[in-house]
Amino acid sequence: MPRAPPFWRWWGATEPIFAGPPGRLDCVPILFQPAAMTDPLAAPGDSPALPAAQDAGGPADIVPASLVSDPLAADVARGIARLFARNGIWCLPEMPLRNGRRADLMGVDAKGLVVIVEIKVARGDLLGDAKWPDYLDHCDRFFWGVPPGLDRTPLESEAYRPDCCGIIVADGYDAEILRHAPLHSLAAARRKVEVERLARAAMRRQTVLLDPHCDEFGAEIA
Numbered sequence: 001m002p003r004a005p006p007f008w009r010w011w012g013a014t015e016p017i018f019a020g021p022p023g024r025l026d027c028v029p030i031l032f033q034p035a036a037m038t039d040p041l042a043a044p045g046d047s048p049a050l051p052a053a054q055d056a057g058g059p060a061d062i063v064p065a066s067l068v069s070d071p072l073a074a075d076v077a078r079g080i081a082r083l084f085a086r087n088g089i090w091c092l093p094e095m096p097l098r099n100g101r102r103a104d105l106m107g108v109d110a111k112g113l114v115v116i117v118e119i120k121v122a123r124g125d126l127l128g129d130a131k132w133p134d135y136l137d138h139c140d141r142f143f144w145g146v147p148p149g150l151d152r153t154p155l156e157s158e159a160y161r162p163d164c165c166g167i168i169v170a171d172g173y174d175a176e177i178l179r180h181a182p183l184h185s186l187a188a189a190r191r192k193v194e195v196e197r198l199a200r201a202a203m204r205r206q207t208v209l210l211d212p213h214c215d216e217f218g219a220e221i222a
Contacts, residue, residue: 072121072147079170080105080117080145089115092202097138106198113140114186114194121147126154138194141181143168197221
């Protein structure tokens with residue numbers, strides 16, 4: 001009996017959709033949607049205008065509330081959330097950390113590892129953020145999330161620790177990992193605390209969606 005074709009050929013693909021199993025951050029989609037992205041290796045310069053995130057479709061709550069006033073940042077958040085979802089990584093926007101900072105996107109992969117993404121859409125904002133290392137104590141992997149046209153040269157310097165930080169380029173439709181984030185494992189007890197805080201925040205947000213009157217409770221984990 002002839003062998004059945006691989007599942008990805010049933011959908012008309014000419015090669016596997018992913019470079020590895022779902023849930024791993026080092027698996028970059030091969031069948032990436034290039035039409036949705038402007039040139040991911042664009043020359044340095046101002047970021048181009050991108051379609052509004054709400055026009056891309058999909059749930060609105062993947063866009064951080066504080067980024068709504070900045071359509072470009074909202075687009076980057078949406079694209080990264082879609083990339084993560086395809087790889088079994090589920091994240092929350094604007095997650096408060098115990099050190100007082102807020103992660104633009106924070107999530108957990110299929111192995112229970114914690115991922116944080118810091119979104120930057122302007123060169124001045126990137127160069128002016130001296131406190132970003134504070135995120136590293138709260139995640140196993142850390143990524144910078146940027147739009148296609150942003151000058152990424154600073155992220156290659158030692159000040160931005162390319163040895164432990166990945167880079168994701170995204171627009172309002174999709175995203176691509178340009179540099180993988182090396183694994184810097186948290187202590188098991190610390191990871192447990194971070195995952196539990198993420199779970200509580202997610203459950204609170206879902207509860208508030210169902211009943212807005214509950215919004216007055218638990219603001220410290222929002």
